[in-house]
Every structure is written in structure tokens, then in C-alpha cells.
Amino acid sequence: MAQNPTYVFLAGIDNSGPDHWQRQWYERSAQNSVWVEHDSWDRPVRDAWVKDLADALAAVQGPKVVIAHSLGCTLLGEWAGEHPEAAGDLTGAFLVAAPDPDGENFPADAEGFSAAAYRGALPFPVTVVASADDPYSSVEHATGVAERLGATLVNVGPKGHINSSAGLGDWAEGWTLFQQQLAG
Numbered sequence: 001m002a003q004n005p006t007y008v009f010l011a012g013i014d015n016s017g018p019d020h021w022q023r024q025w026y027e028r029s030a031q032n033s034v035w036v037e038h039d040s041w042d043r044p045v046r047d048a049w050v051k052d053l054a055d056a057l058a059a060v061q062g063p064k065v066v067i068a069h070s071l072g073c074t075l076l077g078e079w080a081g082e083h084p085e086a087a088g089d090l091t092g093a094f095l096v097a098a099p100d101p102d103g104e105n106f107p108a109d110a111e112g113f114s115a116a117a118y119r120g121a122l123p124f125p126v127t128v129v130a131s132a133d134d135p136y137s138s139v140e141h142a143t144g145v146a147e148r149l150g151a152t153l154v155n156v157g158p159k160g161h162i163n164s165s166a167g168l169g170d171w172a173e174g175w176t177l178f179q180q181q182l183a184g
Helices: 021-028 046-058 071-082 139-149 172-183
Strands: 006-010 033-035 064-069 090-096 126-130 152-155
Touching: 006 021, 006 046, 006 071, 021 064, 021 172, 046 071, 064 071, 071 090, 090 172, 126 139, 126 172, 139 152
Parallel strands: 006 033, 006 064, 064 090, 090 126, 126 152
Antiparallel strands: none
């Protein structure tokens, strides 16, 4: 993987607050990071979020690695399907708790996102991290996502939705997994 990539953070619905590992990682690496912002965090619209990501990626020069949580994982898939020519600008992705858009717990307020987002292999290394008891995604769904994206799947055991509610804090285990991916 490329040396010194810019970390591009994609949060899920309602954003990632200060107690979320994703926000803590961003704060740790802010000089080398971008947080993709959206006008609506509680009522995400697929097309608006894809545009936000496309604009953010276009503004960053050099190698980029995406660190996505929840709906941010689906967003990356939606963006990659719409912008295959630009996907080569990424050097990796670390996808945590990828939700099942067809699942019964998928947020009804998320408009236009679909399971088709995870449509095919991505042209860069991808790690999909799953929890054994994620209410938004089964291990079977995460396995399918990893297979379709050509990714490595890591099941971290029962950690809920791998968010601030899970009480993971800075989530050192995740940081180690991410660093391992960067090292190749």
C-alpha cells in the first residue's frame, strides 16, 4: 500500500461522535485526514452522500485510504459503482460494520441505499470487519460483502455494531487491524 496516504473517514447515519473510535482515530491523525461531511446526517440520501464523497476525494491529492463505519461502508460501494474510473485513486479501504440495506433493522430514513452497493471487486485492498452480534448485519451478510468486494473478512467476535454504544473507546484492536492492512 502507498506510503503516507490521506485517511478519508466515512461515518454512518447520525455521524460518529467524540466517544466513537472512528472520531478518535480521526483526531489522532487529523493532520493527515479528511472527514467527509454531509448536510443531513439523520436522513441520508444516497445521491447527496455519493456527491459529498466524490467532492471530498477529488479535493485530496495523492494516495487515499478510506476508513468507513456502517452506512459509510455502503456509501463507498455506491460511490465506486458510480465512479469506477476514480476508484483507482484509492489505495485501500477499511470497512467496519457494513450494514445490510435489505435487513429488517436498516434505518428507514436512509434513502436510496441498496445491497447492490456491494456489487463487485474493488481495485484496491479492502478489509471488512464484522461483529458476531451486529444488529444491522449478520456475519453471513458481511461474508457476502467481503466475497463480492474481493476483501479480507475479519470477525472480531461479539462487539455489537462496533460503535460508541459498544464501549470500545479508541478500539485498539481495530487500530492494529488497520495498521496490518496498511503494512500489507
